[in-house]
Amino acid sequence: MFINRKIFISLLCLGLLTGCWDQAELPDYGFVQSIAIEYKKDRFKLTTQFYKPAAKIASSGGGSDVSFLNIATEGDTVFEAIRDITTHLGRKATWGHMRFILIDEKTAKKVPLNEVLEFFYRDHEPRILTGIALTKGEAPKYLKTKPHVENTISQQLNEISKAAGEHSGKTYPATLFTLGKQMLSEVGIAYVPYIKEEKTAKDSVVVAGLAVLKDGKLKKIFTPQETKYLMIGLNELKGAIIEVPCGKDAKDKAETFEVVTSSTNWKMHTSKNQIQYDGKVEMKVSIGELRCSSALDSTQIEKLNNRVAAVIEMKLSQLLKKTQKERLDVLGVGNELYRHKTKKWQSIKQDWDKLYPKVKFNVDTKVNIINSGIDSGEPFKVGG
Structure with missing residues (x-):
């Protein structure tokens, strides 16, 4: 049986190409x-x-x-x-x-x-x-x-x-x-x-x-709780539970709110002797548990919005003050200076550990409750 010469050469070349003799198994x-x-x-x-x-x-x-x-x-x-x-x-x-x-x-x-x-x-x-x-x-x-x-x-x-x-x-x-x-x-x-x-x-x-x-x-x-508020400051929060104490006389009680969306934007203001970092937190939450409140009308919902916002502002501000004492620029204020005011940053970079504790932080928080779950009026009370 006669085989075309070109086909024979092609088959021979394919035979030479097969195999993995030099490869690890x-x-x-x-x-x-x-x-x-x-x-x-x-x-x-x-x-x-x-x-x-x-x-x-x-x-x-x-x-x-x-x-x-x-x-x-x-x-x-x-x-x-x-x-x-x-x-x-x-x-x-x-x-x-x-x-x-x-x-x-x-x-x-x-x-x-x-x-x-x-x-x-x-x-x-x-x-x-x-x-x-x-x-x-x-x-x-x-x-x-x-x-x-x-x-x-x-x-x-x-x-x-x-x-x-x-x-x-x-x-x-x-x-x-x-x-x-x-x-x-x-x-x-x-x-x-x-x-x-x-x-x-x-x-x-x-x-x-x-x-x-x-x-x-x-x-x-x-701590895990501190980390939660740091993630808010870094605009990295994906989901979390915010706990809001019922009051000073009810330390064993707290109401919970689930974060649906969270957005934090910072703006820097600089002068010769002062660096100011203003943060705006916007958050949508849903009600998880109510233990000392009721959510029946728009007025009560707005009160809850303000209570949640106040807790977030307080916790984030406390955390930032703590990092200033420890000279840890956790929000990357120095990075922002480098990006937007490079010359100023180059002049103060070597002294940043001393200057960071003097940065003035302002936090403004707006919370919007978008879901109250099953609206049953008064919180559930055993025997009530």
Whole structure:
């Protein structure tokens, strides 16, 4: 049977192109899910969590249902400790599927995070949207926690930081991208979630507020409640519950309002001796619980609007005064000066730590209740 010469040559070339003789196979890789980093005794100690895909197959036959394994290494540098993973695992670590990075608070106080994380910014594999958080206590123990819903604690940590930021406003879901951008800003203030173990429940990790960094090092940890009002000031609030006390004589009672939308805009006014920062907060809320009020007509609704607005103004103003005492420009006033009044900023940048406490903040808040739920008139009263 005669075969066309051109077809024969084409088939021969295709045969030469097939095959992956110089490529690594799937069993050559270990897929990183998360990593915990500590700095102790002048050495970096890493605990790297890998996904264990064979776990489900084993569990169907009565084997272990653990879907991950942790490998501990250490070195003078993070990169050295990472390369030593192969001596334990027998596979090369691949970082393209990494979900989360954990760093303990002691390390964050000693070593700037831009130095700790340099490998992850320079290497081509890690995703720039990888989540990151600081931990209370040793970071590796969090990777031993059994997840509630997700297959690995790595994915659960990633999800709780996002959900807490979106629905409660009690943290800021940081990534390698947001952290790097903030650390490179003029004022060098950056934010990452702060997590801890819940003592009252086994295998429970909770978001416990926000860690504030300055020049890469940990300077302050805000409580979840403080974080909520910081998110309002930063115009980063997605959702939250605002608690409004019933009065000075009713400390055990509070009414709650769910944030539907929140918008904060700041305007700067400067003179030779004064910097003034005026904030306008506009918020739409819905009534969650009424314990000492009723919402029957427009007059009562307006009173509730004013009460919620007063709480927001008070809490945000208190928080800003606190940051001024600690010389932490959490709103990035210096960044705004750099963008809009560059020459002035260049002349005062070196003294900004001394000048920031003198900035005058004004907060004006407008709240609009758009949903009162089921309108039953008077608040529900047992036996009433």
